[in-house]
Amino acid sequence: MxxxxxxxxxxxxxxxxxxxxxxxxxxxxxxxxxxxxxxxxxxxxxxxxxxxxxxxxxxxxxxxxxxxxxxxxxxxxxxxxxxxxDWTRRHDHMQQHTGQHILTAAFIETAGCATVSFHLGSESVSIDLDTEHLIDEQLEAAEKRANEIIRENRAIETRWVTEGELDRNRLRKEIAVDGEIRLVIIPDYDYNGCGGTHPYSTGEVGQLKILGMERVRKKTRIHFVCGNRILDQLEKKNRILKEAVGMLSVPEENTTEAIRRLLDTNRALEKQLAEAEGRLLEMEARSLVTTGPLVKASFKDRPIGVLQKLGRAAATAREDAIVLLTVRNGGKLQFVAARGSEAKVSMKQVAAAALEATGGKGGGSETFVQGGGDTSLTAEELLSVMASAIE
Structure with a gap:
């Protein structure tokens, strides 16, 4: 049995x-x-x-x-x-699993939210609540209530009953087993079927701390730890904070403000860098169209997003321009084609020729196209195919 x-x-x-x-x-x-x-x-x-x-x-x-x-x-x-x-592992699981019972009941009591699933991981524990909407104040209320139950050191009862002896009106959730039914009961607080191992009183859980929440498939996942794992989390966070303080060269209490200043500086530098890159692209585009209305250029290991900007900039710099660009990025050969406002050739016919040659995917409009595929063609060979499409 x-x-x-x-x-x-x-x-x-x-x-x-x-x-x-x-x-x-x-x-x-x-x-x-x-x-x-x-x-x-x-x-x-x-x-x-x-x-x-x-x-x-x-x-x-x-x-x-x-x-x-x-x-x-x-x-x-x-x-x-x-x-x-391994008693250390067993006792840890007893603490975490019992903490889950207590926190689940706390969310029902304080927020009216039921738990639909539970996972006991190696570092933290999570429960999924049957709601998409939960606010920080509800987390705080549930955590506070859970720790009240822990501090009260209430007895935890385990009882084997038959289906006929089961008080379904008190059950936290429906039981899916038949025959021998094991109840884990915290008197006047939680009445639930469970096959896990648990201590004899809530006080052995030590304490419970919610680490955070996230939305998962229309549910809210709560991450938390109990007992000795709180000390592990504190040690981990202190180690990270100590390292951050060392890198920032500020007192611990000024860490948040130092990080804020660093982020502000980083955003300003990113903006300046983007502006400089934009100016360089404009200069490169003007250089490309000085040789004539038909622009052909091939590259290696250059992001397709950069080529898109370069193609548009070149087409803007010269109204009669037709700009054909290719790039080899690893095993993928990609292309961009753009035209100035006075050029009459449809870029769609260029794309059709390029996609047939590469066996890839792409698309666009009459004035701008892009695409690519896995092919053994060189970037220069693809340029020739694209140029032939407008002759």
Whole structure:
């Protein structure tokens, strides 16, 4: 029975002995099935336990067809095993999963938003709320309520019930399992079906901190951490802040203002650079049209966006100009064709010839076209094809 599994009977226990029922190999990974186990298998949003069996590392634990498969680094070749789980990992998962229960109930209570999914990652935890619209004040209210429940150190009850004994009016969400139903209950706060491991009281969660939110497929995803992970996040952020302070050469309290000044300076420099590049393109365009109305030029490793600006600038600089430009960017050969206001040739016929030669895609108008494709033609050969289209 599910309730007889060791990780349910005592989630704080770390060592055990068990008979080996069978061993096997699946997709090149050796595994063992035991008579009973402390190793929690991946499920319900909670990752599996890790640890060792007879000193051999357990890398994964999955439940399949009612059996728990312990994937190990090498075959056990044993009838009886001594097992030890990684308590640091187990306790972390207990903190995060319980924090999820508490925060989910807090969002229902403070914002009327239900949780539709849950993910316990290696660094942070996330829940997806069934709403597209959530404001910072609602995040703060839910976080505050969750931490109140944690600080009150309320008892956490686990109870096995049958479907007939289930109080569906109190359920946070509908239960999808039949037969043995396991409830995790925080009295007068949360009543929910769950197969995960949990501590005996909310105080063991330590504290909960929301890290941020994002919109995902018409839902709102909340990222948060609990317990020791808050210290990990604080250490990480302090390390980043210390590095930033060092690069900016300012006191820590002036970091925000220093970054703001740096961004303002960067935006001003970007504007100046864009203006300078524009002037250089205009000079290049005027130089191109000095040789006559038909302009042909090929390039290598030059962004197509720059060629577009150059083509338009050259067509503006000389009203009777026909400008044909090609560029080789890696395996792709691209082209631009533009005409001045007094030129009569349609650039669409130039594009048609170029696309047929390259087997690529493109398009445009009577006055300006662009395109390209993967072809072995050289940029100079494509220029010849384009020039032939206007002769």
């Amino acid at each position: 599910l309730k007889d599994r060791l990780y349910y009977k005592d989630p704080y226990r770390t060592t055990f002995k068990a008979n080996v029922i069978r061993e096997g190999v699946e997709d090149g990974r050796p595994f063992a099935v035991l008579e009973n186990t402390l190793f929690y298998p991946t499920g319900g949003g909670q990752p599996h336990d890790t640890g060792k069996l007879n000193g051999i590392r357990v890398t994964d634990v999955e439940e399949k067809d009612g059996e728990i498969l312990h994937y190990v680094e090498k075959p056990l070749n044993a009838l009886v095993v001594s097992g030890k789980i």
